[in-house]
Amino acid sequence: MNRFKVVVANPSVPKIAYDILQKHCDIKTSTVFSRASILQDVVGADALFWASKIRVDKELLDAAGPQLKVIGTMSVGYDQFDIDELKARGIKFGNTPAVLNNAVANIAVMLAIAASRRFTEGRKHIEEGTWINYFNTQWMLGQDLTGSTIGIIGLGQIGQAIAKRLKGFDVGNILYTGHKEKPEGIELGAKFVNLDNLIRESDFIFLAAPLNNQTYQMCNSDFFSKTKKTAVLVNISRGQLVDQEALITALKTGRLFAAGLDVMTPEPLNTDNELIKLNNVVLTPHVGSATNDTRNAMAELTAKNILRALGGAEMFTPVF
């Protein structure tokens, strides 16, 4: 196999990726997270190892040059790529599904419980000395996961992993919506419903669909006008699935009980953002897949995908 030039567009990529790639590739690592700098780094690359929110579009692909034929993204989501441009140039493209299902599903369940049991508010009571010193049976009451109706928007691998976990909490019904009814839904005992029914009937709504033209800002004021007032929204997908102003209004006006968000807009969130001030919001800084094992597995899979494609074979997890 010839030696190839691979650009790793992030200096924090786990070592395992280098161990795999360097047998066959010369690696250039981008050390500056700016578009201007990455536009220079990619020049002449045969493959890109992407672990970045920087958009891969016509400008960046032109900067790389026509020899660029392989891109592996160390993520399951790939909304930062201009897919039509990649396809038009015959670039082989792969992502990292499956290996992050457990980590992301675990954080989804954590957010559901934390938001429904008023984690942020409780923590503030402790910090601010407002933890009342008598037994008020009505203080800090939350929503039960057990017996609740779960609505999963997007029953892909992560949505399924969430459903599996929730069954362990003895939830009531599991509803899901998406393009079509799925055999996996039947195996999970989940019911395929339309979006409207899911919104109206769910006690917990999990956003596990990818960001695309159909899902962009799907949770808007119309959406929140139909949710149960006791409902909890969990988002582990992308912040742009939610019209954040509409969400904030729903949370402030009691149209929604609480939200647990691993993703938001923008990322990083500005420190004066209203979401941070709300007691009924639990936030994590987009760390769904951030465990040692998961990030190593994502790095390994991305490196192997790239090598396979450079060698003319199909990637292990191709998008196309």
Ligand SMILES: O=C(O)C(=O)CO
């Ligand atoms: O891999 C991704 O796309 C993620 O956002 C992981 O949380």
